[in-house]
Amino acid sequence: MRRMLLPLLAVVLVCLSAAPQAVAQAKSPVTNTKARNLWEKAQQQVKDRQFDKAIETLNGLNDKFPSMGEPFLLKGSLLRIMGDKPAAFEAYRQGLEKTPFEAGRMNDYFILGELALGFGEYKTAQDAYQKYLKAAPKGQRYIPKAQQQLQSCEFALNAIQHPVGTTPQRLGAPLNTFRFQYFPAVTADNRFLVYTARKTGESDEDIVVSRMGKDGTFSEPSLISSNINTQFNEGAGSISGDGKTLVFASCDRPGAVGNCDLYISRRTGNTWSKPRNLGRNVNSVNWDSQPSLSADGRTLYFTSDRRGGQGQEDVYVTTLQTDGSWSLARNLGQPVNTAGKDMAPFIHASGTTLYYVTDGLVGMGGLDVYRTSLAGGKWSVPVNLGYPLNTFENEASMFVSSDNRRGFCSRTRPAEATVKERERPVELFSFEVPKEVQSSENSTYTQGRVFDAITKKPIQADVQIYDLKTDELTQFVTSDPENGEYTVVLNEGRQYGMYAAADKYLMKSLNFDYSNKRNFDPLTLDIYLEPVRSGRSIVLNNLFFDTKEYALKPNSRTELNRLIQFMRQYSEIQVEISGHTDDVGSDDDNLVLSKNRARSVYNYLVEHGVKAGRLRFRGYGEQKPVAANDSEEHRQQNRRIELRIL
Numbered sequence: 046m047r048r049m050l051l052p053l054l055a056v057v058l059v060c061l062s063a064a065p066q067a068v069a070q071a072k073s074p075v076t077n078t079k080a081r082n083l084w085e086k087a088q089q090q091v092k093d094r095q096f097d098k099a100i101e102t103l104n105g106l107n108d109k110f111p112s113m114g115e116p117f118l119l120k121g122s123l124l125r126i127m128g129d130k131p132a133a134f135e136a137y138r139q140g141l142e143k144t145p146f147e148a149g150r151m152n153d154y155f156i157l158g159e160l161a162l163g164f165g166e167y168k169t170a171q172d173a174y175q176k177y178l179k180a181a182p183k184g185q186r187y188i189p190k191a192q193q194q195l196q197s198c199e200f201a202l203n204a205i206q207h208p209v210g211t212t213p214q215r216l217g218a219p220l221n222t223f224r225f226q227y228f229p230a231v232t233a234d235n236r237f238l239v240y241t242a243r244k245t246g247e248s249d250e251d252i253v254v255s256r257m258g259k260d261g262t263f264s265e266p267s268l269i270s271s272n273i274n275t276q277f278n279e280g281a282g283s284i285s286g287d288g289k290t291l292v293f294a295s296c297d298r299p300g301a302v303g304n305c306d307l308y309i310s311r312r313t314g315n316t317w318s319k320p321r322n323l324g325r326n327v328n329s330v331n332w333d334s335q336p337s338l339s340a341d342g343r344t345l346y347f348t349s350d351r352r353g354g355q356g357q358e359d360v361y362v363t364t365l366q367t368d369g370s371w372s373l374a375r376n377l378g379q380p381v382n383t384a385g386k387d388m389a390p391f392i393h394a395s396g397t398t399l400y401y402v403t404d405g406l407v408g409m410g411g412l413d414v415y416r417t418s419l420a421g422g423k424w425s426v427p428v429n430l431g432y433p434l435n436t437f438e439n440e441a442s443m444f445v446s447s448d449n450r451r452g453f454c455s456r457t458r459p460a461e462a463t464v465k466e467r468e469r470p471v472e473l474f475s476f477e478v479p480k481e482v483q484s485s486e487n488s489t490y491t492q493g494r495v496f497d498a499i500t501k502k503p504i505q506a507d508v509q510i511y512d513l514k515t516d517e518l519t520q521f522v523t524s525d526p527e528n529g530e531y532t533v534v535l536n537e538g539r540q541y542g543m544y545a546a547a548d549k550y551l552m553k554s555l556n557f558d559y560s561n562k563r564n565f566d567p568l569t570l571d572i573y574l575e576p577v578r579s580g581r582s583i584v585l586n587n588l589f590f591d592t593k594e595y596a597l598k599p600n601s602r603t604e605l606n607r608l609i610q611f612m613r614q615y616s617e618i619q620v621e622i623s624g625h626t627d628d629v630g631s632d633d634d635n636l637v638l639s640k641n642r643a644r645s646v647y648n649y650l651v652e653h654g655v656k657a658g659r660l661r662f663r664g665y666g667e668q669k670p671v672a673a674n675d676s677e678e679h680r681q682q683n684r685r686i687e688l689r690i691l
Contacts, residue, residue: 077110079109080106080109080110080113083102083103083105083106083109084106084115084116086102087099087102087103087106087116087119090102091119091123096123096126096127099119099120099123100120100123100124103116103117103119103120103123104120107120112143113143114139114140114141114142114143114144115140115144116140117136117137117139117140117143118136118137118140118141118144118153120136120140121133121134121135121136121137121140121156122156124136125156125160130160130163130164131164133160134157134160134161134163134164134166137153137156137157137160138157138161138169140153141153141154141157141173146176146179146180147180148179148180149180150176150180151176151177151180151181151185154173154174154176154177154180155173155174155177155187155191157169157170157173158170158173158174158177158191158194159194161173162194162197162198162410162411162437163410163411163437164437165201165409165410165436165437167198167201167202167205167410167437168198168202170194170198170410171195171198171199171202174191174192174194174195174198175195177191178191178192178195193407194410196407197407197408197409197410198410200407200408200409200429201408201409201410201432201437204409204429204431204432204435205432207431207432208431208432208433209430209431209432209433209434209479209481209482210433210434210476210477210478210479210481210482211433211476211477211479212433212476213433213434213452213454213456213474213475213476214474214475214476215472215473215474216263216472216473216474216475219255219263219264219265219266220238220255220263220266220473221469221472221473222266223242223243223244223469224243224244224245224246224469224470225241225242225243225246225469225470225471226240226241226242226243226455226469226471226472226473227240227241227441227442227455227471227473228240228241228280228281228282228283228335228389228441228442228455229442229444229453229454229455229473230282230283230284230337230444231257231284231444231446231453232284232285232286232287232288232532233286233287233340233394233447233488233490233492233532233534234288234490234492234532234567235257235446235447235451236256236257236288237254237255237256237257237284237288238254238255238256238257238263238453239252239253239254239269239282239284239291240252240253240255240266240282240455240473241253241280241281241282242266243280249277249278249279250278250279250280250281251268251274251279251280252268252269252273252274252279252280252282252291252293253266253267253268253269254266254267254268254269255267269282269291269317270310270316270317272310272316272317272318272319272320273291273293273310273317273320277295277296277297277298278295278296278297279293279294279295279308280293280294280295280334281293281294281334281335281336282294282336283336283337283338283345284338285338285339285340285341285342285522286339286340286341286342286394286447286490286532286533286534287340287341287342287492287522287530287531287532287533288312288532289311289312289342289522289523289525290309290310290311290312290338290342291309291310291311291312291317292307292308292309292323292336292338292345292347293307293308293310293320293336294306294307294308294333294334294335294336295308295320298322300322301322301328302322302324302325302328302329302330303328303329303330303331303332303333304331304332305332305333305334306322306323306328306333307322307323307327307328307333307334307336307345307347308320308321308322308323309321309323312525313525313526313527314525314527314528323345323363323371324370324371326363326370326371326372326373326374327345327347327363327371327374329349329351329374330351331349331350331351331352332349332350332351332358333347333348333349333351334347334348334349335347335348335388335389335390335442337390337391337392338392339392339396340394340395340396340447340488340520340533340534341520341521341522341533341534342365342522343364343365343521344362344363344364344365344392344396345362345363345364345365345371346360346361346362346377346390346391346392346399347360347361347362347363347374347390348360348361348387348388348389348390349361349374353376354376354382355376355378355379355382355383355384355387356382356383356384356385356386356387356405357384357385357386358386358387358388359376359377359382359387360376360377360381360382360387360388360390360399360401361374361375361376361377362374362375362377363375377424380417380424380425380426380427381399381401381417381424381427382405383403383405383406384405385403385404385405385406386402386403386404386405386412387401387402387403387405388401388402388403388412389401389402389441389442389443391442391443391444391445393445393447393484393486393488394446394447394484394488394490394534395447395484395485395486395487395488395534395536396419396519396534396536397418397419397420397484397485397486397536398416398417398418398419398445398484398485398486399416399417399418399419399424400414400415400416400430400443400445401414401415401417401427402414402415402439402440402441402442402443403415403427404439406427406429407429408429408435409429409432409435409436409437410437411437411438411439411440412439412440412441413429413430413435413440414429414430414434414435414440414443414454415427415428415429415430416428416430416482418484418485430443430481430482431481431482434454434476434482438456438457439457440454440456441454441455441456441457441471442454442455445478445482445483445484446478447488447489447490447534448487448488448489449478449483449484449487449488450477450478451475451476451477451478452475452476452477452478452482453473453474453475453476454473454474454475454476455471455472455473455474456471456472456474457470457471486536486537486538487536487537487565488534488535488536488537489534489535489537489559489565489566489567489568490532490533490534490535490567490568491532491533491535491543491557491567491568491569491570492530492531492532492533492567492568492569492570493530493531493569493570493571493572494524494528494529494530494531494571494572495508495524495529495531495545495547495571495572495573495574496529496571496572496573496574497550497573497574497576498573498574498575498576499575499576501573503524503525503526503527503528503529503530504524504526504529504547504550504574505523505524505525505526505529505547506523506524506529506531506545506546506547506550506572506574507521507522507523507544507545507546507547508520508521508522508523508524508531508533508543508544508545508572509521509543509544509546510533510535510541510542510543511541511542511543511544511603512539512540512541513540513541513542513587513600513603514539514540514600516602516603516606519536519541520533520534520535524545531545531572535557535559536559537559537565538559538560539559539560540556540557540558540559540560540600541556541557541558541559542554542555542556542557542586542587542603542604543555543556543557544607545572545574546574547574549576549577550574550575550576550577551574551575551576551577551581551582551583551611551688551690552574552583552607552611553572553573553574553583554583554584554585554586554587554604554607555570555572555586556586556587577615577618577690578690579690579691580689580690581689581690582687582688582689582690583687583688584685584686584687585604585608585646585685585686585687585688586604586685587600587601587603587604588601588604588605588642588646588686589601590642590645593630593638595638595641595642595644595645596645597645597646597649605646605649605650605653608646608650608688609650609653609654609655612650612655612659613655618659618690618691619658619659619660619661619690619691620659620660620661620688620689620690620691621660621661621662621663621688621689621691622643622646622647622650622660622661622662622663622686622687622688623639623643623662623663623664623665623686623687623688623689624638624639624640624641624642624643624662624663624664624665624686625639625665625666625667625668625669625670625683625684625685625686625687626638626639626666626667626683626684627667627670627674627680627681627683627684628667628670628674628680628683629674629680632666632667635666635667636664636665636666637664638664638666639664639665639666640662640663640664641664642664642686643662643663643664643686644662646662646686647660647661647662661691667683670683671683671685
């Protein structure tokens, strides 16, 4: 699927069809007879398309008459057509140094600017663009681009003087053993690194996986699955935070919508399902690739060059619906998408920061990585990540770990690389993420397994995370039906309610309060679900009251609404809502308080349609502690509301 790699790693500066001038104008530069003869000979060789011979003739002219600029410019034009950009740049640079400023040379100035910018020669590029803008008549089509490139030169020169973080370091063995490797993605728990690999320049792409050790080392990469890697081309993959959903691009498959489509596969136990085309709501008749999944695998960002976009390639988004279908893909629009190439999106595990590459904004030249944050449903103005994460090279994709500590990217070998280094033109790199580059929110994860509380066997359950302040569903994953495994991502600075639920089981209510930036380390938590059976009970951990008060606080509404859903789902059961306190205060006061708190829950359910005959409430005060009242942590456990099946 070379179409997936080329937009990032082999984008030409200005293709011949779009360049303002393909071959320098053949002015007669001299009156010297010998020089004029060589010049006319080179001209004829160009007309005969004998470019190699013309360059040989021009080299002789350069050696014998080095002060003449026109032969250098003609040679530069030919070298550029032949794809030798380093030599073309040097020829243009020398040619224009040897000739006075002329408005008629505006195309040469523009071409030199493009070549110089492509090699990070910002001073030379800056001077060339300034001369082009001085020479170009009003309305000339390349003026806007020259103005942006001039701003990029100024930005780059300043960025190099003020680096952000350190230079990414190449990942050592056993990684980077293929000729090409790119599009790295890591699970939320940092256990697995997934990326695209190509053995040769002619071979198809495959998706490989390497296990990451706690010490940061990597295992030998292997093909992710025989169900995914086939005789077709599979590349540019993205994996969900729990490592159970994979979306990747593949081209020219039977039944495809377009030439390159997005496909999805899900893992059960250790087995990946047969990939399924995401369909016409997501894929178009054009090129669709470079996916990035949200942590829970229910929001998908990707790149497409379909009609109706902002520019050449744009970033799109689609979400998984309750019926299992994906919504109609939506263009992210401005300010993310530009008139240029907007590609390789990566949505951070927090779900609030998007990284992507574009050449449509002021940067270091070519494709740079930018960051934008989501707030109030709107994306912020993209910010360039600066140097050295961005360079004069075309940058590829970037990945930042959920905890904002480690980043991964793929990079092309620089022009000065050794012959041995150039045997692997694209490799994986890692870097410590500087503060300026980090996602707007730090994330951690909770993972474990879901079991039947009676049989202790693993079960498939829905695990949902709600932001209790906004009552917004922020994560929705399903535990593995074979081993019960689940992983969810949580953001710092928020208070969450987590619910695990399965058919014919009582829901499990858990609380994670990171609003005060307490311990934010990853957590392992196994969940045991009680069957919906008489005598079984659960603690409702997301009901909140002020001290000595019984009015429900606003952040209780998520739990209360979940209770209403539960009572509607199991319309025949009857329940008792019981209130409990710790031993602080008098017995009588605690008994009254616990009864009033239980009554508050009862009243809410009745007011919202649950029949009063199915409910009863009771206060137990401090009579039934679940822990000794010897610490604040234990007393907090004793202050609770329970729901018991009658």
